[in-house]
Amino acid sequence: MYPGKTVTRHPDPALPNASGWDAGWWSEAQQIPSPNFGPRPASAVVDLVVIHSISLPPGVYGGPEVQQLFTNTLDWDAHPYFQTIRGMEVSSHFFIRRSGVVLQFVSCNERAWHAGKSYYRDRDNCNDDSIGIELEGTEEDRFTPPQYESLHRLCGAIAQNYQIQYLAGHEHIAPGRKTDPGPGFQWPELKLWPEISGWHFPAGVPQSDTGQI
Numbered sequence: 001m002y003p004g005k006t007v008t009r010h011p012d013p014a015l016p017n018a019s020g021w022d023a024g025w026w027s028e029a030q031q032i033p034s035p036n037f038g039p040r041p042a043s044a045v046v047d048l049v050v051i052h053s054i055s056l057p058p059g060v061y062g063g064p065e066v067q068q069l070f071t072n073t074l075d076w077d078a079h080p081y082f083q084t085i086r087g088m089e090v091s092s093h094f095f096i097r098r099s100g101v102v103l104q105f106v107s108c109n110e111r112a113w114h115a116g117k118s119y120y121r122d123r124d125n126c127n128d129d130s131i132g133i134e135l136e137g138t139e140e141d142r143f144t145p146p147q148y149e150s151l152h153r154l155c156g157a158i159a160q161n162y163q164i165q166y167l168a169g170h171e172h173i174a175p176g177r178k179t180d181p182g183p184g185f186q187w188p189e190l191k192l193w194p195e196i197s198g199w200h201f202p203a204g205v206p207q208s209d210t211g212q213i
Contacts, residue, residue, distance in 0.1 A: 021161055024107030028153065029094060034070045034105035036091035036113045041128050046108065048130035048166045049158060049199075050115055050173060051151075052092065053137045053181040057081040061098050061136055070095070070105045090114065092132040094154060100146030102154060108162065118173040121166055126173050131158060139182025148189055156195035164199055172202040 020027045040046070056065035057079050068074040069090065076086045092114040095103045106112040114132030118124065133154065137143050158164060169185065170178040187205040190196065 020157055024109030026094075026102075026104055026108075026154065026157055028157070029102040029104035031104050032067060032071065034091040034112075035072060036070065036089045037106040037110045038113075040109070040111045044111075044129040046129050046131060046162045047164055048120065048126060048168065049155065049164055050126060050130050050132050050168055050170060051181050051185065052114060052132060052134045052170045053139060053143075053185070054092075054095075054134045055136055055138055059138055059141070066095055066134070066136065067103065092134040094132070095134045095136065096147050096150050096154070097136045098144050098147060100144070100150040102150050108158070115170070115173055117177065120168055120173040130173075131162070131164075135181060135185075137181070137184070139179050140184065141182075142184040143181075143186070148186070151190075152193055152195075155190070155193065159195050159199075164196070167196065167199045168202050 025031055054066055055061055056063070056069060056074075058081065065074060065078075069085075069088070070092065072089060074082060076082045091105050091112045093104060093106050093108055093112045095105065097103070108131050111127050112132050113127060114134070115126040115130060118126040120126055123129070133151065135143055135147055135151070137147075155167075167190070169182075170180045171182070187201060191201065191205075
């Protein structure tokens with residue numbers, strides 16, 4: 001549905017002079033550095049992209065609360081729900097709003113705190129070697145065409161610069177603990193994107209259909 005171009009894989013991490021990237025920061029994203037990150041293990045090869053969904057408060061869109069959570073500036077007393085996550089220090093590499101605007105909080109060369117306790121590809125601690133992408137939404141809702149368009153561009157850019165082999169949802173790397181991005185996420189749509197045709201999708205994800213979102 002969203003045409004792209006054939007890409008060439010490059011060594012990991014992102015090439016210093018690669019088009020659109022600077023030290024793991026993507027030029028198309030609004031940069032809002034988070035303090036919640038750390039170095040990746042020296043042996044880590046970034047080969048996984050993890051898709052999440054988030055909104056604060058749940059089901060409320062368009063506000064600054066997710067950005068505030070990822071930068072440790074959220075007012076815990078501003079909403080009753082925030083008491084359930086009070087003191088939490090988390091981050092993601094990217095956050096895609098319902099409008100398609102992309103925010104980046106952590107360099108892809110660094111370890112963001114998005115996966116938590118996790119296991120995938122016969123490895124645990126998925127934060128060590130993954131890139132986390134949060135979509136503004138809930139497990140019960142559908143995501144927007146602008147979000148898929150931005151996700152398409154972002155995944156294509158990541159594929160150009162990192163040795164990605166796997167794509168999964170938070171629900172796949174932390175089953176029983178997490179359920180996002182949920183049944184509203186259109187995995188078949190992503191299977192139509194040529195830029196990531198070589199990535200391995202989670203077992204049980206539906207095959208490509210008409211790509212309607």
